[in-house]
Amino acid sequence: MDHMTSSSRTQWITGISVVVVLFVLPVFLNEFGRTGEYWIWVSTEMIIMALFAMSLNLILGFGGMVSFGHAAFFGVGAYTVALLTKKADFPLYLALAVAPITAAIAAAIVGWFCVRLLGLYFAILTLAFGQLLYMIVFQWYTFTGGDDGILGIPRPDIFGPTNFYWFCLVLFLLCFFVMRMIVSSSFGLSIKTTRENLERAKFIGINVKRYQLLNFVIAGAFAGLAGGMLAELNRFAQPDFLHWSESAEPILASLVGGMYSLAGPAIGSTVLIFLKIFLQQIHPSMVELWAIVLGAAILVVVLFAPSGLVGLYQNICKKFQS
Amino acid sequence: MATPILSIEDLSKSFEGNQIFSSVSFSVDEGELSAIIGPNGAGKTTLFNLITGALVPDKGKIIFQGRNIVGMEPFDIVRLGMARAFQRTNIFPRMTVFENIVIAIITRLKGNLRFLKPWNSSKKIERQAFEILQSVGLADKADQQSGTLAHGNQKRLDIGVALALEPKLLLLDEPVAGMSPDERWETVELIKELWNKMNITMVFIEHDMDIVFGISQKVRVLCYKSLLAQGPPSEISANKQVIEAYLGEEV
Ligand SMILES: Nc1ncnc2c1ncn2[C@@H]1O[C@H](COP(=O)(O)OP(=O)(O)OP(=O)(O)O)[C@@H](O)[C@H]1O
Numbered sequence: 001m002d003h004m005t006s007s008s009r010t011q012w013i014t015g016i017s018v019v020v021v022l023f024v025l026p027v028f029l030n031e032f033g034r035t036g037e038y039w040i041w042v043s044t045e046m047i048i049m050a051l052f053a054m055s056l057n058l059i060l061g062f063g064g065m066v067s068f069g070h071a072a073f074f075g076v077g078a079y080t081v082a083l084l085t086k087k088a089d090f091p092l093y094l095a096l097a098v099a100p101i102t103a104a105i106a107a108a109i110v111g112w113f114c115v116r117l118l119g120l121y122f123a124i125l126t127l128a129f130g131q132l133l134y135m136i137v138f139q140w141y142t143f144t145g146g147d148d149g150i151l152g153i154p155r156p157d158i159f160g161p162t163n164f165y166w167f168c169l170v171l172f173l174l175c176f177f178v179m180r181m182i183v184s185s186s187f188g189l190s191i192k193t194t195r196e197n198l199e200r201a202k203f204i205g206i207n208v209k210r211y212q213l214l215n216f217v218i219a220g221a222f223a224g225l226a227g228g229m230l231a232e233l234n235r236f237a238q239p240d241f242l243h244w245s246e247s248a249e250p251i252l253a254s255l256v257g258g259m260y261s262l263a264g265p266a267i268g269s270t271v272l273i274f275l276k277i278f279l280q281q282i283h284p285s286m287v288e289l290w291a292i293v294l295g296a297a298i299l300v301v302v303l304f305a306p307s308g309l310v311g312l313y314q315n316i317c318k319k320f321q322s
Numbered sequence: 323m324a325t326p327i328l329s330i331e332d333l334s335k336s337f338e339g340n341q342i343f344s345s346v347s348f349s350v351d352e353g354e355l356s357a358i359i360g361p362n363g364a365g366k367t368t369l370f371n372l373i374t375g376a377l378v379p380d381k382g383k384i385i386f387q388g389r390n391i392v393g394m395e396p397f398d399i400v401r402l403g404m405a406r407a408f409q410r411t412n413i414f415p416r417m418t419v420f421e422n423i424v425i426a427i428i429t430r431l432k433g434n435l436r437f438l439k440p441w442n443s444s445k446k447i448e449r450q451a452f453e454i455l456q457s458v459g460l461a462d463k464a465d466q467q468s469g470t471l472a473h474g475n476q477k478r479l480d481i482g483v484a485l486a487l488e489p490k491l492l493l494l495d496e497p498v499a500g501m502s503p504d505e506r507w508e509t510v511e512l513i514k515e516l517w518n519k520m521n522i523t524m525v526f527i528e529h530d531m532d533i534v535f536g537i538s539q540k541v542r543v544l545c546y547k548s549l550l551a552q553g554p555p556s557e558i559s560a561n562k563q564v565i566e567a568y569l570g571e572e573v
């Protein structure tokens with residue numbers, strides 16, 4: 001028991017240090033003029049994508065189901081914020097509050113069909129629904145602006161780059177704590193149970209599909225919030241937000257970071273975005289190499305660290321302790 | 323007269339034209355400890371699958387506590403007070419022994435939809451879980467990953483998970499299969515003890531005749547695609563048909 005509490009204490013200390021560094025980061029970056037401002041923007045995107053990756057991992061790591069359509073809910077959130085702020089003059093806060101709701105509704109409809117299927121069939125159906133939503137957004141010019149997307153989303157005056165970064169960081173931390181509570185709640189344990197042994201879960205009285213659907217909806221809601229935040233950061237929403245290739249990103253992030261821990265996908269997402277931009281900074285043409293670097297990174301992880309970076313870190317800690 | 327907790331009426335099942343059994347009828351009295359025997363492939367597990375809702379019969383009724391449960395989902399049947407342990411161990415391998423039991427208790431208490439309170443915050447559930455772990459002899463392994471338990475312990479955990487549901491009727495499919503001789507009798511004693519103490523109806527499937535005739539009040543023989551015989555052990559072991567068909571030289 002002592003060991004447990006001391007390891008959870010180090011966890012808290014690490015967590016708090018990371019949060020402090022994250023809060024101070026833009027102050028430090030602001031010293032570097034335009035480059036600094038660019039990195040604040042990048043960091044904000046990292047926070048948002050970390051939230052998106054964590055939301056998917058509720059389905060992937062905790063629920064044990066692969067969804068290839070998660071970007072659809074991210075996109076629904078993005079368009080909710082874009083349309084409400086631009087066309088209906090909603091204040092940003094209110095639009096961001098609505099984004100998870102519309103995304104959850106979309107996830108409830110899509111999920112209602114998808115959870116009827118298992119494994120590969122579930123994955124394919126999420127892909128199909130995701131692409132369907134993508135096509136709707138892509139084609140519906142009068143409402144969504146079609147392939148042009150929606151440009152010029154208004155930005156409240158108080159949100160300079162630094163303030164908006166802090167705003168996103170606070171939202172992210174709130175979501176992190178709520179997800180943490182969900183994962184360690186009775187509901188979280190029920191979801192783990194369905195992941196571990198779907199058949200047995202039924203025979204202890206769990207209505208498996210209902211819980212899978214609920215989990216799918218919750219994950220969709222968090223993705224919707226992340227999408228809304230990204231729309232505001234970029235000040236535009238475009239159909240690509242819903243595209244299946246966008247769904248792949250949080251899956252890769254979870255693989256790299258480690259899908260059996262809460263923070264793993266967030267770390268994986270941040271590392272991948274950083275690598276990509278790092279390549280870009282070396283030379284713009286290096287982006288061509290991104291697919292190779294990504295492929296190599298994933299190969300290394302799958303072969304040598306199947307529980308991702310977080311698993312690797314835990315193994316190293318164990319080695320040092322013994 | 324004891325009242326039946328479970329009545330099987332005219333039950334038939336086939337798989338793609340392959341008739342497993344037809345017109346099986348019997349009833350299980352409340353509080354009974356009984357066995358089902360029959361050769362490999364006789365359809366014993368299939369019978370359990372029908373009773374627990376895992377499979378749907380071609381024909382017939384399954385009356386549990388006065389209610390026809392044919393067509394109901396397994397999770398709804400569990401909630402009526404029926405639990406089972408499996409022939410092939412069926413647990414949650416990457417969860418601890420403790421978590422395996424706790425989730426069953428939480429589900430029995432309909433507490434699955436709590437989103438914000440940690441699942442391990444209830445002292446009452448923790449106490450209950452340890453009581454169950456003690457009764458199946460796994461209390462010292464509470465924090466172990468259940469998938470890493472030895473086979474015999476996994477089978478006992480499977481029974482523990484079923485017990486955590488506080489069933490009125492407990493179906494055990496070959497609860498001691500694959501155990502060492504010592505372990506087998508230990509587990510049989512444990513089952514008998516649980517039955518004594520818990521006011522529960524138990525039906526178990528078993529191949530070992532010493533065990534079957536040793537602890538059951540009633541034995542049912544599934545053979546030749548039907549229920550060949552049923553009765554107290556003394557009657558069954560003397561039944562000519564049963565001896566010819568199934569027990570053979572063993573008795
Ligand atoms: N889902 C299924 N689909 C098709 N055939 C099945 C299915 N389940 C069982 N069977 C077949 O039904 C027959 C009876 O199987 P069952 O498992 O019920 O036998 P059993 O009496 O439990 O045997 P054992 O003593 O070996 O456990 C077998 O021939 C089996 O192959």
Ligand SMILES: [Mg+2]
Pocket residue numbers: 366367368409495
């Ligand atoms: Mg069997």
